[in-house]
Amino acid sequence: MSDLSISGTQVQVQPLTPPPPSPPGRWPFRITTNAPQMLDANLTPGRRKLQKWLGRVLRIVITDGRVLVGFFNCTDRDANIVLSMCAEYLVEGQEPRLLGNVMVAKKHIVSLNIDEPRASTVL
Amino acid sequence: MHGTYVGEQPTDFQAATAAAAAAARERESNSNEPDEWSLSECGFADNDVQRAIRGGSAAEDITQYPIHGWVDVTQEFHDACAELLPGELAQDMLFGLFEAMSAIEIMDPKMDVGMGFDKFDLPPPSFEAAVAMGAIKLDGLEPAELIGIFDALFACLVSWLEGNSMDQVLFTCLYLHAPSQIQDKPLRCFCIAVRNLIVVIKNIIILAAVNEEEDFQLYGNSALLGAEKAQPSTIAGLLKDVEDELVRKCKQLPEAAENQCLMAVVHRLRFMRHLFQAIYQVELMVGASSAEEAVNEIYKNLNVASELLPLIKRTIDRGTQPVEGSEAPNPMGFSPRIHDRSQPPTFPRSIKIRERPASYQFLEEMVARFKYACKVIRYKDYYSALNFFIEYSRKSGHCILSRSVLQSLFSSSIRLAHGKQSMKQFLRHSVMVFNSPPVLNPKHPVSSDPKVVQHLETFFRYCINMNTFNQFIRLCGFNRARQRDKLAHLIENFDPLQVDAARLDSLMNQLANERAMEGNESHATALKHSTYFSTWVLYNCFRAMLIYLMSGFELELYAVHEFLYIYWYPYEFLVGFLVSALTRTENLLLAQEEYAEHQSRIQSNSGGGGSGSKNRKAAKPKKNKKQQRPYRQEIVYYRALLSLCGGMYKAMGALTKDGRVRLPMSKFDNEEIRYNRRFSPFVPLTSPPPVSYAEFRNIRDHMMQNSAEDLYSYAAKYFDQARNVLESIQNPEQEILDLLQIARTNFVVMNVLGRGHQKEVKRQPEFDFSKHSYFPIIKIK
Numbered sequence: 086m087s088d089l090s091i092s093g094t095q096v097q098v099q100p101l102t103p104p105p106p107s108p109p110g111r112w113p114f115r116i117t118t119n120a121p122q123m124l125d126a127n128l129t130p131g132r133r134k135l136q137k138w139l140g141r142v143l144r145i146v147i148t149d150g151r152v153l154v155g156f157f158n159c160t161d162r163d164a165n166i167v168l169s170m171c172a173e174y175l176v177e178g179q180e181p182r183l184l185g186n187v188m189v190a191k192k193h194i195v196s197l198n199i200d201e202p203r204a205s206t207v208l
Numbered sequence: 209m210h211g212t213y214v215g216e217q218p219t220d221f222q223a224a225t226a227a228a229a230a231a232a233r234e235r236e237s238n239s240n241e242p243d244e245w246s247l248s249e250c251g252f253a254d255n256d257v258q259r260a261i262r263g264g265s266a267a268e269d270i271t272q273y274p275i276h277g278w279v280d281v282t283q284e285f286h287d288a289c290a291e292l293l294p295g296e297l298a299q300d301m302l303f304g305l306f307e308a309m310s311a312i313e314i315m316d317p318k319m320d321v322g323m324g325f326d327k328f329d330l331p332p333p334s335f336e337a338a339v340a341m342g343a344i345k346l347d348g349l350e351p352a353e354l355i356g357i358f359d360a361l362f363a364c365l366v367s368w369l370e371g372n373s374m375d376q377v378l379f380t381c382l383y384l385h386a387p388s389q390i391q392d393k394p395l396r397c398f399c400i401a402v403r404n405l406i407v408v409i410k411n412i413i414i415l416a417a418v419n420e421e422e423d424f425q426l427y428g429n430s431a432l433l434g435a436e437k438a439q440p441s442t443i444a445g446l447l448k449d450v451e452d453e454l455v456r457k458c459k460q461l462p463e464a465a466e467n468q469c470l471m472a473v474v475h476r477l478r479f480m481r482h483l484f485q486a487i488y489q490v491e492l493m494v495g496a497s498s499a500e501e502a503v504n505e506i507y508k509n510l511n512v513a514s515e516l517l518p519l520i521k522r523t524i525d526r527g528t529q530p531v532e533g534s535e536a537p538n539p540m541g542f543s544p545r546i547h548d549r550s551q552p553p554t555f556p557r558s559i560k561i562r563e564r565p566a567s568y569q570f571l572e573e574m575v576a577r578f579k580y581a582c583k584v585i586r587y588k589d590y591y592s593a594l595n596f597f598i599e600y601s602r603k604s605g606h607c608i609l610s611r612s613v614l615q616s617l618f619s620s621s622i623r624l625a626h627g628k629q630s631m632k633q634f635l636r637h638s639v640m641v642f643n644s645p646p647v648l649n650p651k652h653p654v655s656s657d658p659k660v661v662q663h664l665e666t667f668f669r670y671c672i673n674m675n676t677f678n679q680f681i682r683l684c685g686f687n688r689a690r691q692r693d694k695l696a697h698l699i700e701n702f703d704p705l706q707v708d709a710a711r712l713d714s715l716m717n718q719l720a721n722e723r724a725m726e727g728n729e730s731h732a733t734a735l736k737h738s739t740y741f742s743t744w745v746l747y748n749c750f751r752a753m754l755i756y757l758m759s760g761f762e763l764e765l766y767a768v769h770e771f772l773y774i775y776w777y778p779y780e781f782l783v784g785f786l787v788s789a790l791t792r793t794e795n796l797l798l799a800q801e802e803y804a805e806h807q808s809r810i811q812s813n814s815g816g817g818g819s820g821s822k823n824r825k826a827a828k829p830k831k832n833k834k835q836q837r838p839y840r841q842e843i844v845y846y847r848a849l850l851s852l853c854g855g856m857y858k859a860m861g862a863l864t865k866d867g868r869v870r871l872p873m874s875k876f877d878n879e880e881i882r883y884n885r886r887f888s889p890f891v892p893l894t895s896p897p898p899v900s901y902a903e904f905r906n907i908r909d910h911m912m913q914n915s916a917e918d919l920y921s922y923a924a925k926y927f928d929q930a931r932n933v934l935e936s937i938q939n940p941e942q943e944i945l946d947l948l949q950i951a952r953t954n955f956v957v958m959n960v961l962g963r964g965h966q967k968e969v970k971r972q973p974e975f976d977f978s979k980h981s982y983f984p985i986i987k988i989k
């Protein structure tokens with residue numbers, strides 16, 4: 086609460102700090118989702134790729150050797166990734182432990198795999 | 209997620225999701241495929257279900273993947289992410305704040321249970337594995353090893369009681385997994401006792417039902433929860449046998465040093481025995497025939513236990529000590545991470561087991577708390593029991609087992625107070641003790657008046673159905689933060705009771721008129737001017753309100769600029785109401801006594817003074833003295849509270865006027881909303897009627913017309929008044945002394961500020977609540 090307040094001597098409204106330069110795009114909060122209505126031809130190629138992957142199954146190998154497999158839910162510029170219904174494998178193929186929602190920071194990511202038909206096998 | 213996602217821009221998930229939804233809605237009319245969106249837009253279906261619907265299969269199993277095969281996208285992915293702006297999210301359409309908040313951060317040492325496991329790691333040893341490896345001894349343990357294990361187990365027990373999962377503390381001890389396979393008798397018996405103790409404690413806490421998820425973890429490895437063969441009733445005998453054996457062995461030993469080690473083991477076993485007995489008897493209390501006897505028994509055990517603790521604390525260093533840097537509380541017998549992977553994923557990973565000296569300190573205090581809880585059986589009526597519970601909660605509110613023990617002691621005690629007593633009898637008795645209405649006095653002829661009986665019956669049945677009084681006492685057993693929550697609901701429930709009590713009182717008055725018409729003077733007098741029941745209900749309601757309001761200070765919920773109206777309300781209304789309710793009660797009692805005296809005088813005048821009336825006369829004055837002012841102390845206490853609230857109210861007014869209180873920026877602020885929120889639980893009540901924000905503002909504006917100097921001096925006056933009242937109390941308790949210090953200090957501070965000290969430096973003073981949870985010492989830096 087204290088950071089919203091100012092000291093008693095200066096109980097006037099502080100001048101508004103100028104709004105940060107608005108990012109390109111129409112939204113104050115820029116997001117990319119895979120909602121069908123967001124399918125937008127003007128998206129950058131990277132965004133389109135992320136959009137395609139959202140909701141798919143992603144496999145992340147992390148620095149301590151564990152493998153996390155879960156639905157790709159969210160990411161940001163720093164490649165922090167949120168997976169849902171995640172399974173944790175100490176050794177792949179062995180019994181996993183189910184974790185639910187997890188967040189993996191970029192610094193722990195070794196490699197990323199997406200479950201998708203290879204280019205050659207596309208129907 | 210701890211803000212990992214928060215970029216420089218004020219991006220928040222809800223806003224983002226809302227923006228996406230708005231965008232979609234805007235385009236919906238143009239869209240050819242609205243079906244899929246409307247499904248997710250409806251939003252009520254849980255995420256997994258929605259995904260299942262979307263995926264077209266029932267509950268997808270993540271372990272089936274990959275279906276197609278893994279394609280490495282590492283570089284591609286990072287490149288794509290780099291295109292995003294700072295703070296921009298690429299998110300699944302079902303992703304929201306909830307998903308973000310519930311995610312476990314991988315590689316966070318506090319959250320990630322799987323961290324630190326390696327495919328080359330051996331699984332943490334189980335009991336069998338540890339035995340096979342020779343890592344744990346099953347026989348011929350040295351006294352030092354025993355002491356180490358016992359101390360570690362006590363530390364685990366304490367850590368469990370402090371809210372950790374029993375799997376992650378107690379059941380990391382491999383010995384507890386299979387006590388019957390241990391050959392070493394002292395260790396076996398001790399482990400069996402611990403296993404049984406776990407079950408007993410769990411039962412007590414479940415029955416008392418004053419636990420919340422943040423207090424206590426009820427669930428644990430179910431396979432280990434059932435006690436092994438031994439029954440709880442045999443534990444004391446088992447331990448006693450081992451003790452005797454060790455003591456005998458001890459006597460044969462010539463060396464003093466070894467002797468002492470062995471005795472240290474004996475002390476721990478004995479402590480365990482008495483602690484176990486005490487706790488086990490608490491569990492049995494419900495079925496005990498005499499609460500007094502049972503409590504005496506418990507008290508005896510607690511006494512022995514508390515005498516043993518200093519001896520045990522002195523010998524902690526004789527046991528094996530935990531290895532530096534290891535998670536295990538003892539070098540032998542513990543497998544710290546054995547249950548990590550079977551815990552729910554959201555469980556905290558990092559568990560800190562208490563140090564041994566601190567654990568014994570905790571146990572010592574816990575035993576003292578139990579002893580204090582035993583006193584509850586003295587309180588057989590609602591008023592004194594409630595006072596005891598409020599006091600107990602203030603002193604021992606942090607320990608779940610102590611709170612639960614009090615609940616079970618009390619409920620078995622009131623039920624057994626006069627044979628099997630029902631809640632109705634308890635309440636009748638309580639009103640009787642509180643202000644003794646003649647209609648409840650079985651000796652008074654009016655109490656058998658059929659109409660009176662019927663009305664009373666209806667009222668008390670209603671009280672019990674509402675369960676409000678019962679709840680008030682139970683509620684004091686919850687932890688302090690939850691109490692506030694629950695009080696808000698309780699206060700609401702007082703309203704129908706008030707109405708019913710007022711109705712009962714007016715019925716009594718009506719009846720008084722009827723009886724007077726019939727010429728039945730004595731009945732009419734007994735029924736006349738009845739305010740007994742509404743006073744009783746109101747008094748309890750006011751108390752709940754006061755505790756609710758003031759607990760906000762203890763829980764640090766109020767901002768400094770809110771103090772003004774928080775102190776204003778009790779000052780202007782609540783405490784005054786309490787004082788007048790108590791004064792009225794005292795007056796009722798006095799009037800009754802005068803009447804009784806008057807009656808007996810008439811009787812003795814007409815009845816010609818037999819030996820009986822002489823006795824009565826001799827007994828009367830003594831009783832009078834005691835009865836005269838039963839609430840005097842409490843009234844004085846509330847008077848002091850009233851002055852302190854007044855002082856704080858004026859002080860806050862003065863400080864605000866002086867510009868020393870940091871106020872919220874007006875564009876973020878709406879005082880009315882905050883005011884209404886703070887007093888919202890009081891709104892449903894008819895009495896006292898809710899005070900609107902506009903009324904409050906009028907009163908404040910009126911006060912603020914004074915100059916800051918004047919306001920400071922008013923505040924000082926109030927603090928001075930409080931000091932005078934507090935000083936008049938004889939044999940003051942610690943709380944009174946603390947309040948006195950607060951009143952004195954604030955008096956001085958107000959005077960100093962009133963004289964214009966630090967006039968130029970408009971710094972907000974510090975409010976130090978360390979002396980009392982309701983009132984701060986105001987400190988100028």
